[in-house]
Amino acid sequence: MRAGGRWWAVALAVAVVAWAVAVPRLGLGQLALWEDVAIQVLFATSVNLLLGYANIPSFGQAAFYGAGAYTVALLAQSAWPPLAALAAAVAVAAALAFVTGLITSRVTGLAFSMVTLAIGQVLYTFVLQSNAAGGEGGISGVAPPARGLFDLTQPVHLWWFILLCVAVAMLALWWVVSSPFGRALTAIREDPKRAAFLGIAVRRYRVMAFTIAGGAAGLAGGLYAYSTTIVAPAVLNWTQSASPIMMALVGGMHTFLGPALGAVLITWLLYVLGQATRAYLLYVGVVLLAFVLLVPRGIVSIPDLLRRLAGGRRATGAAPEVTP
Amino acid sequence: MSLALRLEGVTKRYGAHVVLDDVTLDVEPGTLHAIIGPNGAGKSTLFGVVSGEHTVARGRVLLGGRDVTRVPAATRVGMGVARAFQVARVFPDLTVADNVLVAVLASHRLTQVFWRRRVPERTEREARRALERMQLTALADRPARSLSQGDRKRLEIGMALALDARLLLLDEPTAGMSPEETAATTRLIREVWRETGVTVLLTEHDMQVVFDLAQRLTVLHRGRVLCTDVPERVRERPDVAEVYLGVSAQHA
Amino acid sequence: MAGIDAILVPLLSGLSEGVVLFLVASGLTLVLGVMRIANFAHGGYFMLGAYFAYTLLRGQLVGVLPFVAAVLGAAALTGAAGYLSELLLFERFYRMPRMQMLLGTYALLLILEGIAQQAWGLFPITQPEPMGFIAGLTVGGTQVPYYEFFLILVGLVAVVGLEYLLRRTAFGRQVRAVAEDRLMGSLLGIDVGRVYALMLALGVALAGLGGALTAPTVGLIPDIAVQFVIQAFAVVIIGGFGSVTGSLVAALLVGVMTSFLVSFAPSVASFSLYLLMALVLLLRPQGIMGRPWEEEER
Secondary structure (H helix, E strand, O other): OOOHHHHHHHHHHHHHHHHHHHHHHHOOHHHHHHHHHHHHHHHHHHHHHHHHHOOOOOOOOOOHHHHHHHHHHHHHHOOOOHHHHHHHHHHHHHHHHHHHHHOOOOOOHHHHHHHHHHHHHHHHHHHOOOOOOOHOOEEEEEOOOOOOOOOOOOOOHHHHHHHHHHHHHHHHHHHHHOOOOHHHHHHHHHHHHHHHHHOOOOOHHHHHHHHHHHHHHHHHHHHHHHHOOOOOOHOHHHHHHHHHHHHHHHOOOOOOHHHHHHHHHHHHHHHHHHHHHOOOOOHHHHHHHHHHHHHHOHHHHHHHHHHHHOOOOOOOOOOOOOOO | OOOOOOEEEEEEEOOOOOEEEEEEEEEEOOEEEEEOOOOOOOHHHHHHHOOOOOOOEEEEEEOOOOEEOOHHHHHHHHHOOOEEEOHHHHHHOHHHHHHHHHHHHOOOOOOOOOOOOOOOOOHHHHHHHHHHHOOOOOHHOHHHHHHHHHOOOHHHHHHHHHHOOOEEEEOOOOOOOOOHHHOOOOOOOHHHHHHHHOOOEEEEHHHHHHHHOOOEEEEEEOOEEEEEEOOHHEEEOOOHHHHHHHHHHHOO | OOOOHHHHHHHHHHHHHHHHHHHHHHHHHHHHHHHOOOOHHHHHHHHHHHHHHHHHHHHOOOHHHHHHHHHHHHHHHOOOHHHHHHHHHHHHHHOOOHHHHHHHHHHHHHHHHHHHHHOOOOOEEEEOHHHOOOEEEOOOOOEHHHHHHHHHHHHHHHHHHHHHHHOOOOHHHHHHHHHHHHHHHHOOOOOOHHHHHHHHHHHHHHHHHHHHHHHHHHOOOOOHHHHHHHHHHHHHHHHHOOHHHHHHHHHHHHHHHHHHHHHHHHHHHHHHHHHHHHHHHHHHOOOOOOOOOOOOOO
């Protein structure tokens, strides 16, 4: 982190906690919205580990998000305690990601995007007609068993539980990107051939990153199951893979917190639009297209962009990188 | 810390075109060995074969006596083969310091560590020393893409050395450099070689650099080895003058 | 003789479904092979084609000739929409890094679907099959709708037409030159921008044609844009990126396979397409007819 980075981190933490205290007073609707925001923050950040840090263009992360959601939904039926169910969700999603990563490690680039996309669809169509997973209707009434001091059937308790899980997972992801492994990933992103001739086994690192990101997506999916209490096949559909990518781009790839910012904005925007009309896709598309064309480095690059537009002195190079 | 290299009857083809034709070559451990030859002689391909980038149609590649013909590139790096490319390849968006650090981490097989944030102090120290040795400390916090071509080459050599190289492959280390940079780089290579005792195999167009540095020379012509000898004697050979020195007279 | 219809009926139905898949996938694979762009919006144009056909016929029950005219009109309109969006948007997409480019075409998909939501609403609407095609030919006791024969015929015409266009015309030669090497193409004096715009219009018109032909067989909702594009992508992967012949083989294979599975093993029918794709990826990553896909990583 740069100088002053620590103060920013403290200020951010204070703001998040203040907001977390305030939200339950705004009613159940707002609580559900902000739970979703927190979950999408984690999902988008996990996807950005692949896109921004490792340049692994996966278009199939919904598979792991959905796998996590279904794991929790199924285990909740046998009254598993939440932490155990979430751990299982992470394990299932990570294992699935590991296998997918191995299968797809022979292809790169655009082909990789298409292949991961299609593999996600295998799972989607499979679940769509699987009786065990509830078919088209999915599984409803997902709830943690009501017991213990920290009774998660209480909406406020669940809110804090979700926030805590997301915070821990975000710290873990920050840990990963700033670890030696994270540096190796960015090195591979910059020049895979050079990395290979430093003795870095590029394919293995890609599979590892894919597994970690898949596990984190699985956790996000598991939390989603508790938050909405219903898991339908739509969580596995490919548009669910596109959504965190959209958030990452809107917020700013190549930075750690950019995708989180994008997740907040997009989730909130979808909520507001959803309140106003059922035919909201047009507006989402226009916003996304505007970012793709005008602000491809995302919200985090806007200050820099404005400075450049103001025309004053020479712009300070690229968007601020939080690459550790 | 040095590694012997031996090529035995190595043949490499691209389609019908034979790039390396029955090349046999011995590089003694700890020597500074140069490969020269006109453009298209097969020098870069030879480097690719030694580093494991290219497979060969026939023949064997031996490192320190071990047959590595079918051993992948990453494993050869682990055996001490480090490579610098003709056009320097560094990680453009990482800082100079991080470029070197990644190399040091890779050499200690620490790049898989994702559960710990801190880089071990020993590794940090080693990276700082590598920066100092390459006189890059002043540039440590600059992104690598902002460096001049000469500084980039220096950085790349520094990264190669940070791998605990036992065989250093330098593909035209002074290409694209100013005369001052060339002189500095030549000095640097000689120093590094003296200090570490690494085996150095280099290709070079600049004959001044070659005769300044190399203990032994191999002349490659159309994929075949014309001769391998000490520089003085290579210089006197009429066939070499004909195929190579004649051609490059305009360069000198 | 009880066996013949058990084979023939699913075969014909599978072939006719394969034809629609082929139309959509061939447009996608052409654009992918020539412009190196994975166009998610392709599904949006498929959807537009279906709605255009519906609007041209005002959802009425009509005869065969008006229907064919409406289908062709819908394809032409879709192609025009594609040409326009090429000039406005795609031209910028080509130069973008991969993810940005994918999201650009995804944004366009959302916009097209959004437009359909505004124009035609969220609820299913139906376009009846043309009058002459409602009946069918009896094959060993089972009736095969004439519409299926019509689709197979359309497929034949499309294959021959594309083959002629790409192999025998000056435009086809230009397309192949540009696909091989963009720079070389422009050095040879080919107007690359024009070739790109026409290619996108052609590819998208094929999607529109597929959509228009699908209109009578499904309940039309904007969401078919999202559903169908992925099936088309799977066919493209199976056939090999950029290969029209590969798409043809893959589409017919998938159509027939799915059709038989619906009769004999319904539980695997709907995702057999993706299973086949996974199998192809494992055994032959470049697809049935594709060349190994070389791409400089960026």
